[in-house]
Amino acid sequence: MGKDMRLTGKTALVTGAGSGFGAGIARKFAAEGAQVWCADINGAAAEQIAAELGGRAITCDVGRADSVSDMADIVLAAGPLDILVNNAGITHLPSAMEDVTEDDFDRLFRVNMKSVYLTARAFVPQFKQSGKGAILNVASTAGVSPRPRLNWYNASKGWMITATKTMAVELAPHGIRVNAINPVAGETPLLASFMGEDTPEIRAKFLATIPLGRFSTPEDMGNAACFLCSDEASMITGIAMEVDGGRCI
Numbered sequence: 001m002g003k004d005m006r007l008t009g010k011t012a013l014v015t016g017a018g019s020g021f022g023a024g025i026a027r028k029f030a031a032e033g034a035q036v037w038c039a040d041i042n043g044a045a046a047e048q049i050a051a052e053l054g055g056r057a058i059t060c061d062v063g064r065a066d067s068v069s070d071m072a073d074i075v076l077a078a079g080p081l082d083i084l085v086n087n088a089g090i091t092h093l094p095s096a097m098e099d100v101t102e103d104d105f106d107r108l109f110r111v112n113m114k115s116v117y118l119t120a121r122a123f124v125p126q127f128k129q130s131g132k133g134a135i136l137n138v139a140s141t142a143g144v145s146p147r148p149r150l151n152w153y154n155a156s157k158g159w160m161i162t163a164t165k166t167m168a169v170e171l172a173p174h175g176i177r178v179n180a181i182n183p184v185a186g187e188t189p190l191l192a193s194f195m196g197e198d199t200p201e202i203r204a205k206f207l208a209t210i211p212l213g214r215f216s217t218p219e220d221m222g223n224a225a226c227f228l229c230s231d232e233a234s235m236i237t238g239i240a241m242e243v244d245g246g247r248c249i
Contacts, residue, residue, distance in 0.1 A: 005033030006230040011081050013037040013071075013123075015062050015115070016088030018045025020188030021138060024218020025085055025225045030055060032226055034083070037075055041088070062088045063110030065118055072122035080130055083229045084123050086116050086160075087138040094196040097151035105152055112156035116163055128174045134229040135171075137164045137180040138221070141244045144182060150194065157182075161240045168238030177237040179228045184244035186216035212245030 012029045016022035018040030026049055030036050036055035040046035043059035050057035058074060061067040075081055090111045092104045116137060127133030142150060143157030164180040171178055185194045185206070192198040195206060207213055224243045227233055242248050 005031075006226060006232065007083070008033035010083055010229075011035045011037070011079060012083035012085065012229070013039060013075055013081055014085040014087055015039045015060065015119070016138075017049055018042045020190065021183060021186065021216075021218050021221040022085070022087040023049050024220075024222040025087060025138075026053060026055065026222075028219070028222025028226045029083070029229075032230070037081075039071060039088075062086075062115035062118065063107070068115070068118040068122050072119075076123075076126055080126060081123055081133070082130075083134045083136070084119060084127075085136045085138070085225060085229070086119055087136075088115060089138065089140075089156075089190075091150065091153040091190055091193050093193055094149040096149065100152055108152055108156055112153070113159050113163075116160060120167065124171070124176070127171070127176045131175045133176045134233075135167065135176065135178040136225055136229055137178070138225075139164065139180040139182050139240055141182045141184045141242060141248050144240070144242065145248045149196075164240060165238045172237060177233070179233070179237060180240040181221060181224050181228065182240050182242045182244060182248070183216040183221055184210055184247045186218065186221070188218070191215070210245040210247045211249065214245060216243060216245070 012034045014026045017026040017038035026036050030053035038046045038050040039058045039060045041061050046057040060071040092100050137160050139160040140157040142154040143161045146154035168178040195202050
């Protein structure tokens with residue numbers, strides 16, 4: 001069975017792996033034979049997923065340089081990394097763009113954008129040394145087809161899509177691939193935040209904008225992430241794949 005698994009022999013690090021899409025990606029990677037590091041700011045949640053998968057847990061605030069540096073030291077001391085998934089992300093509550101507080105904006109910037117820079121600084125040198133590696137950034141349909149009242153969140157995901165493309169171009173000569181996935185909102189801890197409040201009426205209105213008529217699931221993200229990080233996708237770099245039930249059409 002082992003030889004048929006798509007990530008056998010690979011080591012992956014998934015940030016925000018304690019819940020939602022990150023947990024779905026970690027589960028799929030483990031099921032496909034990868035050794036998975038589950039990183040999350042909620043250490044207990046990371047421990048729980050790691051225990052379930054036979055992986056390893058690490059507590060990390062991806063928006064803080066010292067925390068990311070400590071994580072990299074621990075991960076790389078155990079052996080080289082093959083796959084990095086920048087999944088950790090937050091949003092601000094839906095509101096008029098000028099009403100978002102500076103604290104909320106700064107937190108969004110740190111977690112959604114600065115984290116990608118910090119993990120690149122921490123892991124790209126090792127990928128270059130190996131002459132291979134796959135980086136996956138979890139962006140959002142919000143970066144392609146933004147909804148109102150989530151202005152700075154949308155902008156952070158647009159930034160992530162551009163970062164993915166430029167990382168891909170710069171790192172291609174080193175054998176490193178960089179892609180993104182764009183989920184539509186899913187059944188994750190962020191769903192209520194996106195909708196403002198979670199009522200059957202608001203859900204129905206939200207689902208009406210998705211042609212396939214359902215939310216993204218952690219399994220959907222795991223399947224897309226697994227493909228893009230596997231050798232099957234060896235010719236794919238710099239894409240932001242919509243996993244959104246047709247919402248961006």
